[in-house]
Amino acid sequence: MKTEVMEKVLNRMADKLDPKQLQELKSALVISLEGYQVTREETQLSTEVHDNWAYAQKFFQALIVAGKAKGTIDTYGMHIRILLDDIRKPIMEITDEDLMLHLARQKYGRNLSNRYLNYKRLVFRTFFGWLRRRKYISENPAELLDQIKYDVTIKKPYTDEEREKIRCSCKRERDLALVDVLYSTAARVSEVTALNRSDIDFVENGCIVHGKGGKERAVYLNATAAYHLQTYLLGRTDTDPALFVSCKTPHNRLTRSGIEEILRTLGERAGVKLVHPHRFRRTALTNAANRGMPLQDVQCLAGHSSPNTTMIYCTVDQHKVKAEHRMYLAS
Known part of the structure; x- marks a missing residue:
């Protein structure tokens, strides 16, 4: 032993x-x-596993079976590893006080925001809730943690002018096609990086993307995106099947970090702040909603399970609200 x-x-x-x-x-x-002499402590609870990280590994396996995205599982793993390394107690002995002290140390030691801390709390609630349902622990200590309040800041979409500045800063046809595809499809960056050339239907101007949890949905190219994407593909000389590749040999598939770096460079060149892939998605969903697309259709375009999630993404156009206020509440 x-x-x-x-x-x-x-x-x-x-x-x-x-x-x-x-x-x-x-x-x-x-x-x-x-x-x-080292002996193993036995408890009345399940003794199938005895190491904290072994419990965590079983939890991750359950998430995989449930169809959770790899990125989500990796994020859960990071937070749970930090927790277990900090508390250093057997999982069945961890209390709500241990969790509160851990969150406090994280807040002041790493200067974390309340929004981030509340996400950690939700991760712990999910993890310990799973352990409780599997009878590895007798109680879920995270259930006693109150929600951590945080200020909700409005994440602004691009204005039409900002988006045009970014487009005009593109020196390569690939970058222009990338910017237009991100906006037209409202796809997640992970969905775009996974696309192949053969996935694009230029007759219907659309394709199928694989979203979170393995869910498929159709997304569409507007005329501008279709034109620049086709021009980019016709000008390529490599044989890589990926839709977007690096400009340097051997022209490998662009990764998430690669796309983020391209957009960051475009933003600096255009003089636009906070240029990143997800903001194109937010802009597309916001513009669709503000220009009259029904909420259920915006939800379908986004690939959201709940309309409440879609509404978080959509920033209401206050000029439109003001005009409608005059129309409906003039007197």
Whole structure:
């Protein structure tokens, strides 16, 4: 059992220490544990697994089976690892006070916003709720954590002028096609990076994207996006199947970070602040709603399960509200 514990410690630290440091840690463990007998504590709860991270791994497997996106699972993993490394107690002994102290240390130690802390709270609530349902723990300590209040700031879409400035700053046909596709389809950047040339139907000017949870939906190209995308594809000499690729040999598929860097450069060149892929999605959904598209159609375009999520994305045009106020409440 002593050897098993040491191996677990070394495995947990393998990605944080170099080989020499791991060897020093092993020597320190051997010396420190000499003369001690190590036994496993048994509880009346499930004893199927005994290591905190093993519980977490089972939770992640459940998320995979439930169809959660890889990005979501990776984010959950980051927050749960930070929690377990900070508290350093068996999962069944973690209390709501432990969680509150952890959040407080995170807030003041890392200067995190209340919005971010509340997201952490929701992650813990989901994780410990799953452990409770599987009877690995007797109570969910995260249920006792109150919602953390935060100021809701309006994330502004691009104005028509800002979007045109970005388009005019494009020196490559690829970049112009990318900007127009992001806006016309209102697709997530992960959905765009996954597209292949063969996915585009230039007869119908649309394609199928694979969204969160593996859900498929149709998105569409307006005339401008279709023209510049087709021009870009006709001018390519590489054989990569990806819809968007890097300009340098060997012309690999553009990644999320690659697209973000391209847009950041365009924004600096155009003099527009906060240029990133998701803002094109927000702009497209906002413009669609403000220009008369029914909410259920905007929801379908966005690929949202709930209209409430769609409304979070859509920024109401106050000029339109003012005009309608005069129309309906003039006297």
